[in-house]
Amino acid sequence: MDDALVRAGRALRLVLLIALALLFLVPFYLLVRNGLAGEEDITSPEWTFFPRQVRWGNVGELFADPSVPFARSLLNSALIAVATTLGTLLLASLAGYGLARIPYRHANKVFYAVLGTLLVPAAVTFVPSFVLVSSLGWISTLRGLIVPTLFPAFACFVFRQYFLGFPRELEDAAQVDGLGYWRTYWLVVVPGARPVFAAVGTIVFLGAWNSFLWPLVIGQDQSAWTVQVALSSFTTAQVVRLHELFVAAAVSILPLLLVFLCFQRWIVAGVERSGID
Amino acid sequence: MTIRRRDLLAAGVGAGVLTACGSNTGRGGGGSGPELAQWYHQYGEPGTERAVRRYAAGFKKARVSVQWRPGNYDQQTAAALLTDSGPDVFEVNGPTLDQIRGGQVLDLTELVAKVKDDFNPAVLTPKTHDGRVYAIPQVIDMQMLYYRKSLLEDAGVEPPTTLDALVDAAHRLTGDKVKGLFLGNDGGAGVLGGTPLYAAGFRFVGDDGEVGFDDPAAARTLGKLHRLYADKSLLLGAPSDWADPSAFVQGLTAMQWTGLWALPRVREELGDDFGVLPFPRDGSQGRPSVPVGAYGAAVSARSRHKETAARYVQWLWVERTDYQEDFALSYGFHIPARISLAEKATALKDGPAADAVRFTTDHGYAQPLLWTPASQTAYQDALSRIIKDGAGPERELRAVVRKVSAELDRVKKTS
Amino acid sequence: MRRRGALWFWVFVGPFALGLALFTYVPLLWSVTLSFFDAHNTVTPTRFVGLDNYTAMLRDRAFVDSLRTFLVFTAFIVPVTYVFSLSLALMVNRLRTARAFFRSVFFLPAACSYVVAALIWKMSLFSGVRFGLANSVLGWFGGDPVAWLSTTDPPWYWLVIVTVRLWLQAGFYMILFLAGLQRIDPALYEAAAVDGARPGWTVLRHITLPQLRATSVAVVLLLVINAFQAFDEFYNLLSDARGYPPYARPPLVYLYYTALGQGQNLGLGSAGAVILALVIAVVTLGQARWLRLGRTDADG
Numbered sequence: 001m002d003d004a005l006v007r008a009g010r011a012l013r014l015v016l017l018i019a020l021a022l023l024f025l026v027p028f029y030l031l032v033r034n035g036l037a038g039e040e041d042i043t044s045p046e047w048t049f050f051p052r053q054v055r056w057g058n059v060g061e062l063f064a065d066p067s068v069p070f071a072r073s074l075l076n077s078a079l080i081a082v083a084t085t086l087g088t089l090l091l092a093s094l095a096g097y098g099l100a101r102i103p104y105r106h107a108n109k110v111f112y113a114v115l116g117t118l119l120v121p122a123a124v125t126f127v128p129s130f131v132l133v134s135s136l137g138w139i140s141t142l143r144g145l146i147v148p149t150l151f152p153a154f155a156c157f158v159f160r161q162y163f164l165g166f167p168r169e170l171e172d173a174a175q176v177d178g179l180g181y182w183r184t185y186w187l188v189v190v191p192g193a194r195p196v197f198a199a200v201g202t203i204v205f206l207g208a209w210n211s212f213l214w215p216l217v218i219g220q221d222q223s224a225w226t227v228q229v230a231l232s233s234f235t236t237a238q239v240v241r242l243h244e245l246f247v248a249a250a251v252s253i254l255p256l257l258l259v260f261l262c263f264q265r266w267i268v269a270g271v272e273r274s275g276i277d
Numbered sequence: 278m279t280i281r282r283r284d285l286l287a288a289g290v291g292a293g294v295l296t297a298c299g300s301n302t303g304r305g306g307g308g309s310g311p312e313l314a315q316w317y318h319q320y321g322e323p324g325t326e327r328a329v330r331r332y333a334a335g336f337k338k339a340r341v342s343v344q345w346r347p348g349n350y351d352q353q354t355a356a357a358l359l360t361d362s363g364p365d366v367f368e369v370n371g372p373t374l375d376q377i378r379g380g381q382v383l384d385l386t387e388l389v390a391k392v393k394d395d396f397n398p399a400v401l402t403p404k405t406h407d408g409r410v411y412a413i414p415q416v417i418d419m420q421m422l423y424y425r426k427s428l429l430e431d432a433g434v435e436p437p438t439t440l441d442a443l444v445d446a447a448h449r450l451t452g453d454k455v456k457g458l459f460l461g462n463d464g465g466a467g468v469l470g471g472t473p474l475y476a477a478g479f480r481f482v483g484d485d486g487e488v489g490f491d492d493p494a495a496a497r498t499l500g501k502l503h504r505l506y507a508d509k510s511l512l513l514g515a516p517s518d519w520a521d522p523s524a525f526v527q528g529l530t531a532m533q534w535t536g537l538w539a540l541p542r543v544r545e546e547l548g549d550d551f552g553v554l555p556f557p558r559d560g561s562q563g564r565p566s567v568p569v570g571a572y573g574a575a576v577s578a579r580s581r582h583k584e585t586a587a588r589y590v591q592w593l594w595v596e597r598t599d600y601q602e603d604f605a606l607s608y609g610f611h612i613p614a615r616i617s618l619a620e621k622a623t624a625l626k627d628g629p630a631a632d633a634v635r636f637t638t639d640h641g642y643a644q645p646l647l648w649t650p651a652s653q654t655a656y657q658d659a660l661s662r663i664i665k666d667g668a669g670p671e672r673e674l675r676a677v678v679r680k681v682s683a684e685l686d687r688v689k690k691t692s
Numbered sequence: 693m694r695r696r697g698a699l700w701f702w703v704f705v706g707p708f709a710l711g712l713a714l715f716t717y718v719p720l721l722w723s724v725t726l727s728f729f730d731a732h733n734t735v736t737p738t739r740f741v742g743l744d745n746y747t748a749m750l751r752d753r754a755f756v757d758s759l760r761t762f763l764v765f766t767a768f769i770v771p772v773t774y775v776f777s778l779s780l781a782l783m784v785n786r787l788r789t790a791r792a793f794f795r796s797v798f799f800l801p802a803a804c805s806y807v808v809a810a811l812i813w814k815m816s817l818f819s820g821v822r823f824g825l826a827n828s829v830l831g832w833f834g835g836d837p838v839a840w841l842s843t844t845d846p847p848w849y850w851l852v853i854v855t856v857r858l859w860l861q862a863g864f865y866m867i868l869f870l871a872g873l874q875r876i877d878p879a880l881y882e883a884a885a886v887d888g889a890r891p892g893w894t895v896l897r898h899i900t901l902p903q904l905r906a907t908s909v910a911v912v913l914l915l916v917i918n919a920f921q922a923f924d925e926f927y928n929l930l931s932d933a934r935g936y937p938p939y940a941r942p943p944l945v946y947l948y949y950t951a952l953g954q955g956q957n958l959g960l961g962s963a964g965a966v967i968l969a970l971v972i973a974v975v976t977l978g979q980a981r982w983l984r985l986g987r988t989d990a991d992g
Contacts, residue, residue: 027817045822045823102697220353516819676753
């Protein structure tokens with residue numbers, strides 16, 4: 001009888017999970033359905049589960065629209081996301097290693113100064129950051145969109161925690177071999193720390209690709225728009241073309257979903273091993 | 278850091294990858310001399326962008342690059358004026374009083390001195406502070422109520438001439454598939470603004486510089502708008518907002534509040550089956566009202582070529598009446614800001630377009646300069662709560678009056 | 693030797709520290725400075741006004757309303773997201789087959805931007821007209837279409853906001869919980885089984901939850917900060933060309949309009965930001981303290 005109960009519980013759980021999974025996939029389905037439909041299909045009062053006529057031409061139309069530089073914004077987003085990810089990984093991992101391993105009298109103070117910024121919400125620095133960047137003349141430039149975002153305290157924190165738990169023996173051996181900090185770092189530490197690089201890198205990449213508020217205020221020029229800003233402009237435009245909106249949204253998340261599916265096991269591994277929490 | 282990106286680029290210095298990718302000055306124009314950046318918001322009408330680029334190319338004393346900006350334009354310009362990477366010449370739905378007092382825009386009084394009387398005072402006045410002109414009106418925009426004649430006839434409803442009649446009509450026109458009235462997806466607080474107040478005989482700011490609607494009757498008028506919402510007569514959550522006539526021409530609503538600019542499309546899709554009205558009056562002191570506004574051309578005080586920029590504005594918006602006429606009338610519907618041009622315009626001589634011109638002359642009001650964005654936010658919040666939450670209009674309006682008085686005091690104190 | 697250490701320390705940490713100082717500490721100090729000045733349309737103000745901006749902000753009904761709304765919102769969304777993502781993690785963790793599949797499905801939305809999600813929710817799922825999915829479903833059962841985002845009575849917009857947030861965030865926190873669950877020593881469960889504890893509520897309460905405490909503290913902390921700093925999905929769901937409605941308005945959205953909108957009152961905006969930061973600090977620290985107290989209670 002107990003067995004039957006356990007089995008029933010298990011079946012119930014599976015049904016629940018399948019139902020939830022379907023619900024979670026609905027928005028993706030809507031994206032594709034609306035993106036490949038004609039305007040009349042979307043606005044038809046009779047719900048159709050699939051467009052009566054699948055219009056792949058919507059994709060071409062999107063890139064041909066002169067009012068929104070969509071291809072350019074995709075390129076910008078890609079450049080920004082890649083540069084931000086590489087830059088952050090380099091700077092934050094170096095700092096994390098220094099804080100974890102190099103003996104220095106004031107290391108703790110520096111660490112707390114870094115950690116403290118985690119408590120400061122972006123809201124506080126938001127206006128003056130904008131002004132600072134504009135006084136540097138960086139409005140509507142990729143520099144303005146990238147450089148100020150290269151210093152997330154969380155990345156430095158994660159790296160430090162990870163390196164603290166890194167087996168010391170390897171590094172000691174390297175030191176004995178006469179490698180200084182610099183070469184030890186590149187030849188021994190970095191190759192051994194791939195999971196945490198992958199985990200932090202993926203999170204930073206996603207954040208950079210999806211970031212909205214900063215590019216909205218910094219990327220004023222159409223030529224500096226990111227894909228999120230371009231999308232947002234579709235929803236605030238005077239004339240809304242629904243199919244264009246949805247096909248744009250679908251195109252914008254496609255590269256990301258691919259990156260994400262490839263790297264998600266790294267994120268999971270990274271979270272498990274480095275204790276991001 | 279006063280060196281700007283485009284100067285660096287022009288000099289060929291420091292044009293690293295990042296700079297090159299990040300800046301596109303869209304340089305154009307046939308002139309020589311300094312380079313000017315001119316900003317426009319994104320007009321919905323096809324052909325406008327090509328037209329303004331053509332005008333810019335005609336100016337010989339500078340190379341003018343036109344930037345066409347979709348999205349929240351007012352916010353973009355306001356932010357850009359804080360920095361050195363903003364425009365030299367820009368159209369502005371203002372400027373605001375604080376922009377003028379902060380010295381962010383140049384005094385253009387001398388440029389328009391000779392033709393001042395030719396500009397429609399309704400739109401020149403809000404660009405004027407202490408007798409000085411800070412922007413040159415380009416064209417007049419106005420909004421009005423569009424209604425489907427056939428739907429009103431079917432329901433036996435007369436075109437409403439009072440606010441009560443409008444509420445009643447909207448209710449009777451609402452059916453299973455069609456709503457009575459579309460005032461925007463927010464229920465009207467955004468687009469109506471002060472229009473109902475003016476229709477009840479009040480104003481944002483009185484001649485004495487005090488709050489112009491501190492009156493129980495004003496609260497009563499705004500309270501009536503809640504009926505529209507409570508009756509479920511309003512179309513809400515439509516895919517496109519009030520500025521786009523789609524909901525109206527697609528038959529989602531029998532009446533819609535939208536701009537004169539929508540008239541060509543409405544006529545194309547509905548033929549003669551529509552009419553236009555001003556916002557109907559309310560109360561014994563009331564008279565119909567329509568909001569009018571104008572984008573004006575202004576010169577940024579941070580421009581590095583102020584004189585050339587001012588000269589360009591004068592050339593385009595004072596001297597080249599041929600361009601002004603083309604801009605107002607060839608791409609969608611606007612009323613020319615110059616009275617002499619408006620009188621010549623044959624497109625505005627009959628039908629609903631002529632009605633619109635008449636509404637503008639007889640019933641038009643423009644937001645005064647003293648009505649600051651802070652006042653607007655407070656008022657709009659209150660109006661939204663009155664319409665949608667059924668909040669007590671008297672109490673809401675009292676809070677607005679307090680806030681607006683404080684703003685008016687602040688503005689007067691330091692000016 | 694020590695000198696050499698200091699040199700290498702700054703070689704490694706210097707670039708990051710410098711960037712952090714320039715792009716976080718400088719704006720921070722600047723912001724605090726601006727908040728004591730009358731800074732209309734300028735970032736180099738000259739008129740010192742003391743605490744005027746702070747009193748004005750605290751008397752500003754719209755700002756106080758939005759703070760209050762978001763205290764309530766936080767108190768609601770944090771436990772809901774916590775319970776939901778923990779449940780997902782527990783269910784996925786117990787699966788023997790197709791575990792990777794379910795994990796991916798729930799985690800996938802984390803890759804979706806708030807802008808895209810807001811768009812799907814606003815224009816399709818919860819569109820106010822007949823052709824929205826929610827309204828179509830209502831229609832099959834004979835219901836009338838609902839203007840989900842425009843209706844304030846009842847406030848349906850919260851349904852839209854809460855579902856979009858859960859969809860976007862639950863997967864990420866589920867991953868954190870999954871990692872936490874992996875770290876629990878199986879011996880603990882075996883011991884419990886020997887003691888006769890049934891798998892289920894008892895085990896969850898006495899083994900799983902206490903073992904997950906570190907993860908829980910982190911998740912709750914992240915959720916709280918996240919709730920107060922909400923911007924993207926709200927802005928994209930509810931704003932229009934004329935501004936933002938007076939309901940469900942996050943403090944950050946209000947400050948965005950105050951400081952960077954046409955109003956350009958940077959002093960007032962900065963004061964509001966500082967107040968917001970203080971509120972967040974108080975809530976986070978208070979809650980961290982409370983959670984730690986909870987631990988001593990449980991341990992003792």
